[in-house]
Structure formats: structure tokens, C-alpha cells
Amino acid sequence: MAVMRGERVVFAGLSFSVAAGEALLLTGPNGAGKSTLLRALAGLVPLAEGALLWEGMDALADRVAHAARLRYLAHAEALKPGLTVAENLRFWASRWGGDPSAALEAVALAPLAELPARMLSAGQKRRLALARLALAPCALWLLDEPSVGLDVASVARFGDLLARHRSAGGAVLAATHVPLPLPGARELRLDSQA
Amino acid sequence: MIALLRRELLLAMRHPADTLAAVLFFLLVTALFPFGVGPAPEMLARLAPGALLAAALLAALLPLDRLFGAEAEDGSLDQLLLSGLSGIQITAVKAAGHWLTTGAPLLLATPIAGAMLNLPVAAWGVAVLALGLATLFLSFIGTAGAALTLGARRGGVLLPLLVLPLAIPAIIFGAAGIEAAASGLPARPFLLLLGALVAAALPLAPLAAGAALRAD
Numbered sequence: 001m002a003v004m005r006g007e008r009v010v011f012a013g014l015s016f017s018v019a020a021g022e023a024l025l026l027t028g029p030n031g032a033g034k035s036t037l038l039r040a041l042a043g044l045v046p047l048a049e050g051a052l053l054w055e056g057m058d059a060l061a062d063r064v065a066h067a068a069r070l071r072y073l074a075h076a077e078a079l080k081p082g083l084t085v086a087e088n089l090r091f092w093a094s095r096w097g098g099d100p101s102a103a104l105e106a107v108a109l110a111p112l113a114e115l116p117a118r119m120l121s122a123g124q125k126r127r128l129a130l131a132r133l134a135l136a137p138c139a140l141w142l143l144d145e146p147s148v149g150l151d152v153a154s155v156a157r158f159g160d161l162l163a164r165h166r167s168a169g170g171a172v173l174a175a176t177h178v179p180l181p182l183p184g185a186r187e188l189r190l191d192s193q194a
Numbered sequence: 195m196i197a198l199l200r201r202e203l204l205l206a207m208r209h210p211a212d213t214l215a216a217v218l219f220f221l222l223v224t225a226l227f228p229f230g231v232g233p234a235p236e237m238l239a240r241l242a243p244g245a246l247l248a249a250a251l252l253a254a255l256l257p258l259d260r261l262f263g264a265e266a267e268d269g270s271l272d273q274l275l276l277s278g279l280s281g282i283q284i285t286a287v288k289a290a291g292h293w294l295t296t297g298a299p300l301l302l303a304t305p306i307a308g309a310m311l312n313l314p315v316a317a318w319g320v321a322v323l324a325l326g327l328a329t330l331f332l333s334f335i336g337t338a339g340a341a342l343t344l345g346a347r348r349g350g351v352l353l354p355l356l357v358l359p360l361a362i363p364a365i366i367f368g369a370a371g372i373e374a375a376a377s378g379l380p381a382r383p384f385l386l387l388l389g390a391l392v393a394a395a396l397p398l399a400p401l402a403a404g405a406a407l408r409a410d
Contacts, residue, residue, distance in 0.1 A: 039272075042272075042276060043276075044272055044275060044276070063280075063408075064278055064279075064280055067275070067276040067277065067278055068278050070276065071276075072272065072273070072276055074269050074272055074273075075269070076267070076268055076269025076270075076272075077268070077269060078268055078269035078270040078272070078273045079268065079270075080201075080205055080268070080270070082205055082208035082209055083201075083204065083205065083208065087204065091197055091198075091200075091201045092273070092277070094197035095197065095277040095278055095279070096277070096278070132273075
């Protein structure tokens with residue numbers, strides 16, 4: 001696979017596979033293309049070269065079907081400050097299914113459900129974004145530095161979420177600079193092209 | 195799609211400033227005309243149809259550049275594109291939401307604006323209809339413009355330059371319809387032509403906008 005942004009090659013000659021229940025950590029210096037790789041895997045950035053295969057078939061042939069297989073956790077939390085915590089989550093639950101109150105429970109935000117999202121701290125916002133992952137099971141999680149801003153207890157709860165996802169056969173790809181609660185994860189190191 | 199529309203309306207209710215700004219802008223622009231051309235009633239009535247249309251379209255244009263900009267900045271747009279909705283569905287809902295939160299409120303203010311421009315009361319009904327159709331047309335082509343200019347550095351300036359020329363037919367037919375009603379002629383043919391514009395924009399604009407969002 002290769003991805004270009006404008007005239008610049010972000011990465012090229014990359015090839016890897018992830019099996020069900022497996023975890024792959026993307027590491028490498030800033031600007032190595034970790035986030036871009038995740039966006040490309042989600043189908044949000046076009047591939048300049050190569051192919052993205054899902055069980056041997058071209059994954060991007062049907063983008064809507066590909067989107068239904070994955071959850072993407074980006075740096076931006078995708079929260080509307082004017083909506084309450086529960087309202088923010090309820091919208092995504094209406095798209096993906098799942099029980100918003102159980103998902104809030106999983107990230108320990110249930111007591112804040114009726115608070116506007118603008119009142120949350122950075123770590124709490126991140127936990128609300130993580131609650132989207134807890135909504136409904138899906139095959140692949142693409143996580144971009146998922147543990148940024150989380151306290152120790154939240155990282156432990158996030159570890160539980162990850163373990164449950166993987167034991168149900170879900171795969172995880174996570175870009176990170178810090179250790180994540182992903183036992184037995186393989187590592188894919190991206191080197192800067194600059 | 196219903197859930198997305200409900201979210202759009204809920205957000206508009208939590209942040210009513212955008213809707214209010216568009217309505218006030220519309221009323222202020224129409225209020226400027228009597229100051230500019232003098233208070234002669236015949237002169238104002240002659241200007242009223244075109245002034246109403248132009249003011250309404252400019253007012254509806256105001257919140258357009260934030261239509262996708264706000265969603266792109268906070269990461270919601272990526273999530274929406276991965277939510278199982280196609281680009282066409284997302285942009286169609288966005289356009290409908292834009293009309294419901296800016297175009298439709300303008301209709302409520304139309305009688306006030308019409309009175310300030312000395313538009314005959316007999317033409318108010320047609321004026322509301324013509325403005326409704328014209329703003330609906332603008333919401334859809336404007337959504338396509340907003341999707342195209344998303345990420346452009348001067349998107350806010352580019353958007354009106356892109357969209358307003360396309361809105362000229364809506365101004366022509368809308369103003370002609372109101373003028374016909376004001377002088378006691380049938381306005382139906384003009385409204386039907388406006389309706390045809392809307393009928394063309396309704397499927398085509400989301401198609402273009404959806405493709406533009408994907409290509410970003």
C-alpha cells in the first residue's frame with residue numbers, strides 16, 4: 001500500500017495483515033503516517049497504490065459496507081458541545097445499534113449523562129468517544145492514540161473494553177506512543193519518509 | 195437519516211443564534227431599501243419582489259459555510275462518513291436541515307419584510323411560496339457548494355461566488371411570480387418553473403455534494 005498527500009508520499013511499500021482477535025500496534029515518530037494509515041484503512045483517504053483486502057475481497061468496493069465493519073477513533077472526539085453526553089451517544093447508537101446507557105456505564109460516565117458535553121474535561125470527552133466503541137460489537141477497531149488524556153482507572157476500563165472486543169473475535173489496530181493494555185499485540189513500525 | 199435530521203434540528207435549537215442571525219439579516223437588508231431609495235410607496239412596491247428574493251437568498255447563505263466546516267473540525271464528519279450513511283444521504287439531510295433551520299424561519303418573517311417594502315397584501319401568499327421554493331433551491335445547491343469548498347482556504351468567500359450565480363434563475367422566476375401576483379396576474383407558471391428548479395436540484399445537488407465529501 002502507498003498513500004500520497006498532495007505531492008508527498010506519506011508511506012509506500014507497506015504490507016501487513018491482521019487476523020480476527022489480533023491486535024497490531026502502529027508505532028513510529030511523529031509524521032510517519034500512523035494516522036494517515038488508519039484513515040486509509042477506514043476508507044477516508046484514497047490509496048495511491050495497492051489494495052485493501054477484507055477476507056480476500058476488495059474492502060473499498062462498497063464503502064458503506066466497509067464502514068459498517070469498523071469503528072474509527074480519531075484525535076478529534078466528534079462531540080457536539082451543545083448536546084448532552086447521552087444525546088451525543090444516542091445519535092451514534094441510532095446508527096450502529098447498542099445501548100447508550102450500558103456504553104456510558106462501561107466508561108464510568110453514567111452519572112454525567114445529562115450534562116452538556118461542553119462541560120466535560122478533556123479526559124471525560126475522550127471517555128465519551130470511547131463509549132462509541134462500547135456501543136455495539138463490530139469486527140475492526142481503528143484507534144488513533146486512544147489513551148491520550150485518560151487516567152489510570154480509565155485506561156484499566158479501556159483495557160476491559162479491548163479484551164471483550166478481542167475475545168469476541170474483533171481485531172484492533174492502534175497508533176500509539178505509550179503502552180496500551182493490549183496483551184500479545186504485534187508491532188508495526190512506520191519510519192519517517194521525510 | 196431521520197436520526198441525523200433530528201440531531202440537526204436539536205443542534206439548531208441549542209444554538210438558535212444562527213437561525214436568528216439569518217432572520218434578522220433578512221429583515222435588516224429589506225429595511226435598508228426604504229432608506230436607500232426613499233419612502234415613495236410605488237417605487238418600493240416596484241422593488242419589493244427582487245429585493246425580497248435577493249435578501250432572502252443572502253440571508254440563507256450566511257450559515258452555509260459552517261454546514262460542513264463545523265462537522266469537519268470536530269471530527270464528526272469522518273464519523274458520519276463511517277456511520278453507514280452514504281455521502282448522498284448525509285448531504286441530503288444536511289440540505290433539508292439547512293432549509294428547516296434557516297429557509298423556513300425566513301418565511302415567517304416574509305410578511306414583515308413585505309410590509310416594509312409596501313408589497314400589496316394580495317401578493318404575500320405568493321411571496322411566501324416563492325421565497326420558500328427559492329430558499330429550498332439555495333439550500334440544496336448551497337450544500338453542494340459547501341461540500342466542494344470544504345477544506346479550501348478561503349472557502350467562506352469562494353462559496354457565495356460559486357453558489358449565487360447558480361441562484362439567478364430562482365431570483366428571476368421568484369421575483370416574476372411575486373410581481374405577477376402583485377399586479378393581479380396568475381403567478382402559477384412562475385411558481386411551477388421554480389418548482390422545476392427545486393425538483394432538479396433535489397436529486398442532483400446531493401449527488402454532487404456526496405461525491406465532493408468523499409473526494410476530500
